[in-house]
Amino acid sequence: MKIPSVLLRFPHRYLFKRMYFKNFHCPSRSDFLCIGSLTLVRPYHTKWMCLSEGLKRELCHQAAPDQQAEGLSDRENRLIDRLYSGLIQGHRACLAEAITLVESTQARKKKVAQVLLQKVLSYHREQEKLNQGKPLAFRVGLSGPPGAGKSTFIECFGKMLTERGHKVSVLAVDPSSSTSGGSLLGDKTRMTELSRDMNAYIRPSPTRGTLGGVTRTTNEAILLCEGGGYDVVLVETVGVGQSEFAVADMVDMFILLLPPAGGDELQGIKRGIIEMADLVAINKADGDLIVPARRIQAEYVSAMKLLRKRSKVWRPKVMRISAKTGEGISDMWDKMTEFRDLVLTSGELLAKRRKQQKVWMWNLIQENMLEHFRSHLAVKDKIPLLEEKVLSGVLSPGLAADLLLKAFKDGL
Numbered sequence: 001m002k003i004p005s006v007l008l009r010f011p012h013r014y015l016f017k018r019m020y021f022k023n024f025h026c027p028s029r030s031d032f033l034c035i036g037s038l039t040l041v042r043p044y045h046t047k048w049m050c051l052s053e054g055l056k057r058e059l060c061h062q063a064a065p066d067q068q069a070e071g072l073s074d075r076e077n078r079l080i081d082r083l084y085s086g087l088i089q090g091h092r093a094c095l096a097e098a099i100t101l102v103e104s105t106q107a108r109k110k111k112v113a114q115v116l117l118q119k120v121l122s123y124h125r126e127q128e129k130l131n132q133g134k135p136l137a138f139r140v141g142l143s144g145p146p147g148a149g150k151s152t153f154i155e156c157f158g159k160m161l162t163e164r165g166h167k168v169s170v171l172a173v174d175p176s177s178s179t180s181g182g183s184l185l186g187d188k189t190r191m192t193e194l195s196r197d198m199n200a201y202i203r204p205s206p207t208r209g210t211l212g213g214v215t216r217t218t219n220e221a222i223l224l225c226e227g228g229g230y231d232v233v234l235v236e237t238v239g240v241g242q243s244e245f246a247v248a249d250m251v252d253m254f255i256l257l258l259p260p261a262g263g264d265e266l267q268g269i270k271r272g273i274i275e276m277a278d279l280v281a282i283n284k285a286d287g288d289l290i291v292p293a294r295r296i297q298a299e300y301v302s303a304m305k306l307l308r309k310r311s312k313v314w315r316p317k318v319m320r321i322s323a324k325t326g327e328g329i330s331d332m333w334d335k336m337t338e339f340r341d342l343v344l345t346s347g348e349l350l351a352k353r354r355k356q357q358k359v360w361m362w363n364l365i366q367e368n369m370l371e372h373f374r375s376h377l378a379v380k381d382k383i384p385l386l387e388e389k390v391l392s393g394v395l396s397p398g399l400a401a402d403l404l405l406k407a408f409k410d411g412l
């Protein structure tokens with residue numbers, strides 16, 4: 001592996017800390033030597049020694065954010081430093097500003113955001129190492145149809161967690177706002193008490209962008225929240241679209257919150273979502289609704305027995321809760337922590353997170369490629385015409401796609 005040129009130019013700045021931890025440091029450029037695939041270092045100007053592949057990888061990794069930082073102005077670098085230090089010290093305002101930065105579509109801001117994210121990621125890695133490789137935060141996805149009681153639940157659940165010393169962040173994913181122009185989650189004042197809690201951070205839904213764009217910013221917002229010391233990150237979504245599938249690919253545990261109603265009222269809920277749930281909570285199990293809640297619970301218990309097993313150590317549970325009275329919420333958290341411990345010790349959690357990283361990368365590539373394709377000069381003008389022909393039935397979709405792809409390839 002080639003040592004990045006930036007490392008060779010400024011070994012002091014980039015390597016000292018890391019190497020110091022490894023009990024040696026390289027005071028100058030002349031202490032590095034690359035011969036073919038071998039990289040030699042001379043700690044303390046003494047004996048030359050071969051740099052192990054592991055350490056090389058680590059050093060190159062460390063250098064990545066700094067390499068990206070090249071080309072940024074002093075002002076941008078100061079912004080990154082300010083947000084980074086504010087974030088890891090737990091300042092909510094810095095977290096909010098950092099999330100706004102990652103949500104930006106402006107090319108320059110996107111670049112600044114990526115450098116900040118890399119810094120946060122490096123910090124994460126260090127912290128996780130200190131934590132014996134265990135993840136710092138529990139990422140939980142929460143989905144349910146409108147009116148299931150999601151905000152009431154989050155308010156009650158979040159307060160219980162902050163009282164127990166946790167720091168909770170809530171991110172709402174609401175791509176409906178980009179398609180319908182209105183927001184299902186964000187418009188009204190929700191979770192008023194929790195939003196006043198200093199150990200909670202609630203991020204209203206992004207109000208623009210495609211599902212892919214929202215996916216990207218939510219994933220990045222999760223990392224920033226974790227960097228800010230939030231040990232429980234709740235990602236909320238309305239269970240009537242595609243967003244919950246995307247959310248399931250970002251979290252450690254996926255929870256479905258349902259009202260005690262069946263049939264028609266739950267038509268919007270897709271069967272696929274139930275298959276993804278690690279826990280189904282039937283809410284509003286209080287007063288007159290206790291009986292229907294029991295019935296729905298029994299229905300879901302039998303339905304879920306038929307589903308394919310996704311984990312070797314966990315069978316999805318169906319619980320009854322009341323977000324209004326708080327009944328069952330503490331038991332639900334117990335079940336959630338039981339899940340987390342089981343998947344952590346079995347290795348499933350880390351395997352899942354690794355897989356999610358890959359999915360995330362491909363989602364980004366897909367999103368960017370499509371954008372690149374649509375805006376490419378060779379196809380941009382042809383798209384409306386071919387779309388029109390497909391709509392009027394003159395051209396088959398397959399042929400239109402082939403023509404556009406050919407024009408794109410030829411124009412590369």
Ligand SMILES: Nc1nc2c(ncn2[C@@H]2O[C@H](COP(=O)(O)OP(=O)(O)OP(=O)(O)O)[C@@H](O)[C@H]2O)c(=O)[nH]1
Binds near residue numbers: 146153284322
């Ligand atoms: N009886 C009872 N009512 C509840 C419970 N939880 C929520 N509700 C009521 O259900 C209604 C909808 O609750 P919300 O928390 O706004 O539901 P939501 O899922 O966030 O709805 P959207 O914001 O539209 O997505 C409100 O009138 C709540 O008071 C509960 O545990 N028991």
